[in-house]
Amino acid sequence: MKKYTNTGSKDTRSGFGAGMTELGQKNEKVVALCADLIGSLKFDDFKKNHPERFFQIGIAEANMIGIAAGLTIGGKIPFTGTFANFSTGRVYDQIRQSVAYSEKNVKICASHAGLTLGEDGATHQILEDIGLMKMLPSMTVINTCDYNQTKAATLALAEHVGPAYLRFGRPVVPNFMPADEPFVIGKAILLSEGTDVTIVATGHLVWEALIAAEALEAKGISAEVINIHTIKPLDDEAILKSVAKTGCIVTAEEHNILGGLGESVSRVLALNNPTPQEFVAVNDSFGESGTPAQLMDKYKLNNQAIVDAVEKVMKRK
Amino acid sequence: MKPNTQQLQDLTIQVRRDILRMVHAVNSGHPGGSLGCTEFLVTLYQNLMTRKEGFNMDGIGEDLFFLSNGHISPVFYSVLARSGYFPVSELATFRLINSRLQGHPTTHDHLPGVRIASGSLGQGLSVGIGAAQAKKLNNDKNLVYTLHGDGELQEGQNWEAIMYASAKKVDNLIATIDLNGKQIDGTTDEVLAMGSIKAKFEAFDWDVLEIKEGNNIEAILAGMNDAKARTGKGKPVCILLHTEMGNGVDFMMHTHAWHGKAPNNDQLASALDQNKSTLADY
Numbered sequence: 001m002k003k004y005t006n007t008g009s010k011d012t013r014s015g016f017g018a019g020m021t022e023l024g025q026k027n028e029k030v031v032a033l034c035a036d037l038i039g040s041l042k043f044d045d046f047k048k049n050h051p052e053r054f055f056q057i058g059i060a061e062a063n064m065i066g067i068a069a070g071l072t073i074g075g076k077i078p079f080t081g082t083f084a085n086f087s088t089g090r091v092y093d094q095i096r097q098s099v100a101y102s103e104k105n106v107k108i109c110a111s112h113a114g115l116t117l118g119e120d121g122a123t124h125q126i127l128e129d130i131g132l133m134k135m136l137p138s139m140t141v142i143n144t145c146d147y148n149q150t151k152a153a154t155l156a157l158a159e160h161v162g163p164a165y166l167r168f169g170r171p172v173v174p175n176f177m178p179a180d181e182p183f184v185i186g187k188a189i190l191l192s193e194g195t196d197v198t199i200v201a202t203g204h205l206v207w208e209a210l211i212a213a214e215a216l217e218a219k220g221i222s223a224e225v226i227n228i229h230t231i232k233p234l235d236d237e238a239i240l241k242s243v244a245k246t247g248c249i250v251t252a253e254e255h256n257i258l259g260g261l262g263e264s265v266s267r268v269l270a271l272n273n274p275t276p277q278e279f280v281a282v283n284d285s286f287g288e289s290g291t292p293a294q295l296m297d298k299y300k301l302n303n304q305a306i307v308d309a310v311e312k313v314m315k316r317k
Numbered sequence: 318m319k320p321n322t323q324q325l326q327d328l329t330i331q332v333r334r335d336i337l338r339m340v341h342a343v344n345s346g347h348p349g350g351s352l353g354c355t356e357f358l359v360t361l362y363q364n365l366m367t368r369k370e371g372f373n374m375d376g377i378g379e380d381l382f383f384l385s386n387g388h389i390s391p392v393f394y395s396v397l398a399r400s401g402y403f404p405v406s407e408l409a410t411f412r413l414i415n416s417r418l419q420g421h422p423t424t425h426d427h428l429p430g431v432r433i434a435s436g437s438l439g440q441g442l443s444v445g446i447g448a449a450q451a452k453k454l455n456n457d458k459n460l461v462y463t464l465h466g467d468g469e470l471q472e473g474q475n476w477e478a479i480m481y482a483s484a485k486k487v488d489n490l491i492a493t494i495d496l497n498g499k500q501i502d503g504t505t506d507e508v509l510a511m512g513s514i515k516a517k518f519e520a521f522d523w524d525v526l527e528i529k530e531g532n533n534i535e536a537i538l539a540g541m542n543d544a545k546a547r548t549g550k551g552k553p554v555c556i557l558l559h560t561e562m563g564n565g566v567d568f569m570m571h572t573h574a575w576h577g578k579a580p581n582n583d584q585l586a587s588a589l590d591q592n593k594s595t596l597a598d599y
Contacts, residue, residue, distance in 0.1 A: 031454070052454065058484075060477035063443045067481075070383075070447020073432055074455050075375045078447075093437050094474070098444055102424045102434045 001192040001217055001225075004210055006174035012204075013111040013168055015147035017042020019154025020079065024050045027158050033068055033080045035061045040170075041081035041111050061086045065094040065106070072104040077158055080106065084113035084167060085126035088133055099163045100136040107157045108133075112170045113143075114254035115282070115299055116204055116292040125287035131259020133165040134232040140164040140185060141232040143253070143261075145206035147175040149229060152183035160185055167203065169254075171292045174207045177227075188235035190242075194224035197310050198242040198249040202228045202261050205252035205280065205301060212306035223310060231261050236268045243275045248313045252280035252306050254296075276316035278309035319364050325534050327595040328399060329359045333565045334598060335395035335408055337588045340579040343412040346420065349575035350466060351392035353497050353532070353560040357464070358396045360537045365545070367459055372402055372429035380459045381448050383433055385441020386466035386495065387421040388577070393431075394418050398599075402430035408599040439472025441465060442492055446482050449490040460548055463492045468500030471509050476521075482553040483522035491544050493556040496531070499573035515557055524552040531560035565592055 023030045024046045032046050033055040047054040055071075057064040061082055068078035080087065087110035088095070099106045110129065117125050134141045140162060144150040150168045157164050164185075181189070191206070192213055201209035206227045213223040224242050228235065243249050249269070251262035262279040269275045282299050296302050320328070332355050340346035362368070366380040384393050391411065398405045403417070410416035417428040421436030433444050445463035452459060469475065482490060494514060502508050511517070518525045524547050528540035537558075544554050562576070563569025566588040569580075580588055 055450065055485075057481065058477075060481065062440075062474040063446075063477035063481055066440050066443020066474065066478065067447035067450065069433060070444040070449070071451045073374065073376060073381070073444075073448045074451020074457070075377065076451050076454065094440055094443075097434050097437045098440050104433075 001194065001213055004176040004191065006176050008175055009172045010147040010175050011170060011172050012144055012147055012150040013040070013170060014042050015144070015150030016109060016111065016154050016168055017045065019151040021045040021049070022155060023158050024053070027077065029075060029077045030158055031055065031071055031076045031078050033057055033064050033078055035059055035064050035082040035086065037082050040083070043081060061091045062094045065091045066098050068106045069098040069102060069104045072106060078106050079109050081109045081111065083124060084110035084129045085124055088129040088165070089126060092132060096136060100138050103138055104163060105161055107164050107166060109166045111168055113167045114169060114203070115287045115295040115301065116169050116171045116254065118170065118292045118295065119289050121289040122286040127256040127282050127287060128259060129167060130231055130255050130261065134264065138163055139232065140230070142185065142230050143167040143203040144229050145203055145227060146173060146177050148177040148179045148181065149183065152181065153229065156183040156185055169204060173204055176207060186230045186233045186235060188238035189227040189229070190224070190238065191227050192223070192225040194222040194246065196222045196246055197314055198224045198226065198246045199252065199306060199310065200226045200228050200239060200249060200261070200265055201252040202231060203254050205254060208303040209252055209306055211303035212310065215303065215307050216310055221310065221314070228261060231264060234264050234268060236272070239265060239268055240272055243269065243273060247317050248276045250278045250280060250306060250309045250313055254301055255281055257281035257283055276313050278313040280305050280309050322534050325359055325363055328363065329355050329534070330592045331594065331596040332359055332392060332395045332399065333592045334589055334594060336391040337566070337580060337585055338598065339391045339408055339411040341585045342409070344579045345412060346391055346579060347388040347577045348391065348579065349562040349569060349573070350386065350389040350495065350497065352564045352566060352569060353562045354389055354464065354495055355392050355564065356532050356534050357493065357537055357558055357560070358392055360534055360541070361462060362396050362400045364538060365541050366462065374432060376432065376448070377455060377457055378459065380462065381432065382462045383441045383445045383448070384422060384435055384464050386438065386464065386469050387435030390420065390422050393422060397430035403428060405599045438466070438469045439474040442475055442478040445490055445492065446478055446487050449487050452489055460545065461490045463490070465492065465494050466500070467494055467496050467498065467514065468505050468508065470494065470511060470514065479518065479521045479523065486551050487553050488549055488551050491548065491554045491556060493558050495560055496557050497560045497562040499562050499576065501573070501576050503573055518555045522552065523555045525555045525557065527557045527559065529559050531558035532564045567591060
């Protein structure tokens with residue numbers, strides 16, 4: 001299988017920050033809004049370089065979403081930044097009415113998504129945000145896997161017209177996607193070709209899928225690994241093409257099993273080519289305090305869980 | 318040339334007729350608050366706002382208006398149509414299937430004049446602030462106007478926005494509160510007494526003006542021109558517009574009963590009789 005190398009672990013949120021820094025220089029229309037989390041969202045450079053285009057809203061996320069919607073009316077491209085929980089669940093109706101239904105070009109950028117936020121616990125670890133956002137008509141939903149991909153997605157969103165949700169995380173994780181890999185919204189990336197099983201992963205689970213594929217290769221199982229950064233619109237074609245070859249699929253995500261990537265994939269398969277599927281996801285529960293590694297282990301969101309799911313799904317072929 | 322007071326008065330009566338006929342035709346909608354804000358919106362669009370021909374979503378180089386209490390869509394649609402944003406005949410499609418005139422205003426169907434969806438309450442002030450801050454970035458000296466129900470102030474997002482607007486010196490914004498003292502379940506005092514709204518805005522460091530006769534066109538002109546003169550001085554401006562819900566129709570006044578109820582045939586006839594057609598019905 002094709003090998004990927006960690007070129008130096010970094011947090012995905014720093015990829016967002018680097019993307020914002022570059023956008024600040026390249027695109028005068030880009031403005032940034034933050035709800036008292038400048039450091040966490042890596043907005044420091046943007047704020048320093050473009051104070052007039054940086055809006056400190058305070059701890060008032062509903063107001064932040066509304067102000068972002070209003071800024072689009074003057075032709076601006078607002079990027080809002082706070083934790084994923086406060087970016088989605090807390091402000092669902094504001095996003096629904098003032099952004100999605102109103103078709104405003106707001107980019108809702110969310111750090112600290114999922115369990116890997118760690119010790120802060122379940123109040124801050126949202127596992128429902130992909131579902132909340134993908135249910136909104138007109139909303140694009142992106143969940144990136146590493147620093148390079150998060151930076152590329154941030155840049156791509158400034159060129160995309162329409163509401164979008166960009167989900168990334170807190171911890172330092174392997175950085176393995178090529179820095180020059182083009183980011184095409186809605187286009188899956190085939191990381192490694194295989195013939196026995198398809199593994200479709202998003203976010204922090206993509207690296208785990210690559211490790212799992214290596215372990216499977218050692219067992220004589222050829223896994224095809226697909227990096228799904230865009231959950232909506234989903235790249236149906238890439239999924240269907242792969243399962244036509246492999247005949248079974250495992251989806252992997254740092255999200256509730258209900259409403260996430262796995263269910264979107266199930267729908268595509270049910271409509272086009274019913275295929276055995278196993279889910280690596282949180283089994284309809286809240287998270288808890290712990291280190292990111294402990295939590296990913298306890299909630300079975302790691303390479304071992306992917307290997308186990310592959311072995312299970314292959315028996316169902 | 319700006320219309321004179323008599324012309325504004327004539328248009329007000331015609332807009333009242335539109336509101337009554339629109340809600341009667343579909344036996345739904347919100348006439349009470351619409352009638353209470355008719356003089357204000359007629360005067361705002363016809364006399365006070367700097368508006369460009371046609372409709373451009375960005376609104377660069379003109380004043381903007383955001384309706385936060387979206388349920389008074391009948392008056393909004395009538396004033397927009399009669400200000401040239403879309404054909405007056407389209408008012409006949411209000412709340413019907415496949416209409417651009419949805420129960421609550423939306424941009425979804427590209428109705429000219431509408432820049433944000435509203436209906437779920439409490440969101441319009443934040444949007445207005447964003448649009449006002451975009452104007453500052455664009456070096457656009459025009460103003461942003463917003464309108465809110467008084468009951469709507471019970472939504473917490475307003476107070477986030479009120480706090481923000483003064484802290485960030487959003488002084489190209491005039492937010493008007495329709496102070497009719499009524500909401501669906503009764504008077505605002507009965508439902509959730511808010512005390513002095515004036516004192517609250519002042520405590521949040523806004524420049525607050527009252528228009529005591531909010532259904533009097535001369536009073537609206539004087540108050541709003543005063544408000545315009547107060548913009549650009551470091552503070553957002555709040556207008557407390559004292560209105561009568563259901564104004565201009567005797568049986569709809571002095572009660573909250575007509576917040577969201579349409580008149581029957583006899584009631585419509587009586588209401589229209591009290592407001593003789595001045596221009597032409599749609």
